[in-house]
Amino acid sequence: MDFYHAGEHLSLLAEALYSADAPRVQAQAKIWREMLLEDRLQEILAQARKDLPDIPAPRSAAEKQIAYFETNSSRMTYATFRSQGLFIGSGIVEAGCKTVVGKRLKNSGMFWSVKGAQNILDLRTALLSNRFDDLWLARDKKAA
Numbered sequence: 001m002d003f004y005h006a007g008e009h010l011s012l013l014a015e016a017l018y019s020a021d022a023p024r025v026q027a028q029a030k031i032w033r034e035m036l037l038e039d040r041l042q043e044i045l046a047q048a049r050k051d052l053p054d055i056p057a058p059r060s061a062a063e064k065q066i067a068y069f070e071t072n073s074s075r076m077t078y079a080t081f082r083s084q085g086l087f088i089g090s091g092i093v094e095a096g097c098k099t100v101v102g103k104r105l106k107n108s109g110m111f112w113s114v115k116g117a118q119n120i121l122d123l124r125t126a127l128l129s130n131r132f133d134d135l136w137l138a139r140d141k142k143a144a
Contacts, residue, residue, distance in 0.1 A: 001075035002090040007033050009068055010044070016062035017051050039079040045069055100124055 007029070014029040032044050048066055053059050069076070078088045087093075104124050105117055112120070126135035 001072050003036070003078055003088040004090070006036060006069075006072075006076055009065055010036065013048055013062060013065035013069075016058045016065060017048060017053065019058060036076060037078050037082075039077050041069060041073055041076055100128060 010032045011025075011029040014025045014032065018024045018028060035041075035044055045066055048062060052062055081088050101121065104120060105112055122135065123132075126132045
């Protein structure tokens with residue numbers, strides 16, 4: 001789960017909970033982003049549940065955001081991901097798609113079948129990840 005998008009949901013949660021106090025909305029969302037980076041989502045959710053408003057519309061909006069975090073909690077262990085050297089933003093994936101896919105398959109006048117595009121992408125990703133020999137050996141084993 002992209003950290004930026006999770007941060008947007010934290011802002012929506014803060015807005016639903018504290019809309020009567022505009023400075024608190026921004027301050028709380030900022031604090032929660034820092035907590036989320038420390039794998040402290042359960043603390044955020046505990047505070048949010050404690051602060052649920054009695055007014056139906058904002059309560060419903062807050063509960064919707066809480067459910068979003070509960071559903072996606074396993075994808076939001078950002079400190080753990082970072083300690084493993086993983087990226088927590090989608091920018092690197094988007095750039096990779098542009099580099100790996102776009103530069104090879106989206107040139108002027110190119111038309112691909114799904115199978116043909118997949119074959120080219122298999123080769124391209126193997127080359128760019130220095131795994132071409134592994135791909136070739138696996139291909140030979142399938143043919144045998």
